[in-house]
Amino acid sequence: MATISWFVRKKSLGALGAIILIAWILVAILAEQIAPHNPNTQAFTPLQPPSTMHLAGTDQYGRDLFSRLVFGSRISIVVGISTVTIALVLALAIGIPSAFWGGTADLIVQRIVDMMLSFPGLLFALLVAATLGPSLTNVIISIALGKTAAGIRLVRGMVLSEREKEYVMSARVIGCSKARICFRHINPNVIPMSIILAATAVGDSILADAGMSFLGLGVPPPASSWGSDLSLGRSSFLLAPWLAVFPGLALTSAIFAFNMLGDSLRDLLDPRIRRRGV
Amino acid sequence: MRRYLVQRLLLTLLCVLGISMMVFLALRLLKGDLATALLGQAGVTGAWNKLADPEDLAAFREALGLNDPLPIQYAKWLWLVLHGQFGNSAYTSTPVVTEIGKTLPVTVELAIFATILAWIMGVPAGLISALKQDTAVDNILRMFSIVGLSVPAMWLGALLITLPAIWFRWTPLRPYVSLLQDPVANIRAMFWPAFTLAVGMAAPLMRLTRGMAIEVFLSEYIRTARAKGLAERVVLFRHALRNSLVPVVSASGVQFGALLGGALIIENLFSLPGLGRLLVRGIFYRDYAVVQAGVLLIALMFSMINLVTDIAYGCLDPRVRYT
Numbered sequence: 050m051a052t053i054s055w056f057v058r059k060k061s062l063g064a065l066g067a068i069i070l071i072a073w074i075l076v077a078i079l080a081e082q083i084a085p086h087n088p089n090t091q092a093f094t095p096l097q098p099p100s101t102m103h104l105a106g107t108d109q110y111g112r113d114l115f116s117r118l119v120f121g122s123r124i125s126i127v128v129g130i131s132t133v134t135i136a137l138v139l140a141l142a143i144g145i146p147s148a149f150w151g152g153t154a155d156l157i158v159q160r161i162v163d164m165m166l167s168f169p170g171l172l173f174a175l176l177v178a179a180t181l182g183p184s185l186t187n188v189i190i191s192i193a194l195g196k197t198a199a200g201i202r203l204v205r206g207m208v209l210s211e212r213e214k215e216y217v218m219s220a221r222v223i224g225c226s227k228a229r230i231c232f233r234h235i236n237p238n239v240i241p242m243s244i245i246l247a248a249t250a251v252g253d254s255i256l257a258d259a260g261m262s263f264l265g266l267g268v269p270p271p272a273s274s275w276g277s278d279l280s281l282g283r284s285s286f287l288l289a290p291w292l293a294v295f296p297g298l299a300l301t302s303a304i305f306a307f308n309m310l311g312d313s314l315r316d317l318l319d320p321r322i323r324r325r326g327v
Numbered sequence: 328m329r330r331y332l333v334q335r336l337l338l339t340l341l342c343v344l345g346i347s348m349m350v351f352l353a354l355r356l357l358k359g360d361l362a363t364a365l366l367g368q369a370g371v372t373g374a375w376n377k378l379a380d381p382e383d384l385a386a387f388r389e390a391l392g393l394n395d396p397l398p399i400q401y402a403k404w405l406w407l408v409l410h411g412q413f414g415n416s417a418y419t420s421t422p423v424v425t426e427i428g429k430t431l432p433v434t435v436e437l438a439i440f441a442t443i444l445a446w447i448m449g450v451p452a453g454l455i456s457a458l459k460q461d462t463a464v465d466n467i468l469r470m471f472s473i474v475g476l477s478v479p480a481m482w483l484g485a486l487l488i489t490l491p492a493i494w495f496r497w498t499p500l501r502p503y504v505s506l507l508q509d510p511v512a513n514i515r516a517m518f519w520p521a522f523t524l525a526v527g528m529a530a531p532l533m534r535l536t537r538g539m540a541i542e543v544f545l546s547e548y549i550r551t552a553r554a555k556g557l558a559e560r561v562v563l564f565r566h567a568l569r570n571s572l573v574p575v576v577s578a579s580g581v582q583f584g585a586l587l588g589g590a591l592i593i594e595n596l597f598s599l600p601g602l603g604r605l606l607v608r609g610i611f612y613r614d615y616a617v618v619q620a621g622v623l624l625i626a627l628m629f630s631m632i633n634l635v636t637d638i639a640y641g642c643l644d645p646r647v648r649y650t
Binding site for chain 2: 062160161163164167168169170171172175176177179180252256259260263264276279283286287290293294296297300301302304305308309
């Protein structure tokens with residue numbers, strides 16, 4: 050309790066982000082209870098402005114936008130969190146040994162990572178998704194691949210800087226085995242920071258998913274993702290501006306929440322910033 | 328320094344080659360190849376409403392060389408590319424080089440425009456924020472940057488297209504005209520898409536500038552300069568600015584590179600005939616030649632920009648030296 054009130058006072062934006070995040074997660078889990086209508090029934094009058102019956106209006110096919118957004122939160126949040134988790138696990142599993150042991154394996158891994166990073170993220174995800182076909186799993190795979198490459202880079206940087214520190218050198222001097230150094234010294238200093246950095250990446254994942262759905266390579270219809278909602282409504286934007294406003298609002302709030310939370314956690318845990326008190 | 332350069336260039340070449348192989352493979356793995364895209368699937372109406380004989384399809388594939396083993400296809404393509412032959416677009420039958428030549432300037436101009444706007448918006452705001460740390464001005468600017476970070480460019484673009492049209496009967500959409508033909512019309516067409524992209528880019532730049540400036544202000548050489556009695560403005564511009572901007576330049580370089588391939592959605596929204604749109608269309612229509620050449624180009628540009636950014640970083644910050 051005391052920690053929570055301390056967190057709210059010290060990092061109010063982060064706390065706000067946490068609240069919004071919890072709200073969206075609850076919405077995603079309780080989607081069936083919260084959504085007033087079925088997101089896929091095209092029974093209503095199309096292009097109705099927001100009203101008490103349709104909190105966000107209806108789209109051009111007569112579907113209730115609010116229900117679509119509620120169910121869409123499932124896809125966006127699932128994609129966001131799973132891509133980052135997969136990328137985090139892979140980045141740690143590949144990056145730490147690669148950086149720590151070095152040698153030819155490290156060189157090869159780094160060249161592959163370079164290749165994947167030389168490629169603008171969205172285009173890469175598009176190509177992978179186009180190759181594999183549109184489905185939820187493939188969207189997750191394509192986004193996770195790009196994030197893994199970036200993650201390996203970051204993890205490698207952290208491991209390399211830890212490796213040069215004095216306490217690691219002392220451990221080597223007194224004869225610790227390489228494995229022991231890795232598990233007892235390097236990992237505890239690299240892994241927590243990686244988790245925090247991963248949290249900040251979730252917002253970007255959600256954005257990438259929205260981008261892919263916008264271009265038509267995301268989760269296939271009739272499933273609703275916030276990005277596809279934004280793109281489908283394009284032809285009717287001028288007649289029905291709520292089709293532009295509400296999906297974007299959902300997207301922005303989720304991205305905001307993840308960014309703020311990740312930022313605040315990083316500020317609290319990054320030793321450089323802690324020392325300075327910025 | 329020179330050895331580092333040569334190393335990096337060789338690595339870049341290797342990277343780009345690797346990417347071309349990846350893309351080559353990916354395109355060949357797509358369901359439905361060039362033959363089906365052009366002729367339609369055997370017995371099923373294809374993309375151009377043509378019914379295709381399976382024999383026609385087979386003959387077409389043979390003629391296109393699609394039956395050769397993949398490494399041979401790749402080798403053939405690479406050989407032609409090294410001779411400057413990029414082939415023709417299957418979709419429009421015009422040479423790939425022309426297609427890309429038409430769309431590349433649009434994307435590059437958008438990227439440059441957006442980067443300039445991002446700098447104009449982000450860097451002064453970051454400096455002011457750092458100078459007036461923890462005052463109302465600082466907090467307001469930081470609010471703006473948080474909003475800028477979280478609002479996706481696609482939403483901002485969608486709002487810009489929708490809301491002013493309804494409220495003021497004004498639209499940011501303008502038909503694209505080349506810079507050489509009519510600079511004024513070109514700027515009018517490109518300003519709002521560039522602005523939409525710039526908002527998302529300016530926010531991290533502002534935060535980075537602010538962070539670096541604060542750190543620099545606390546450093547000892549600035550204290551010395553002030554103790555020497557230098558005017559605040561001299562301290563700011565001659566000493567603090569140059570040092571705080573180094574990582575900002577680096578970040579900006581990365582953003583610019585990412586824009587080259589990544590402005591797809593904005594190009595789509597504002598109907599700009601750019602490279603991103605060309606590539607997406609190429610992927611959808613299995614236009615192998617266009618996608619391969621386009622991706623090769625983007626990868627090359629991206630790697631070059633990263634290389635230039637890294638070298639610039641090394642030049643600007645004497646502590647970073649590549650031995």
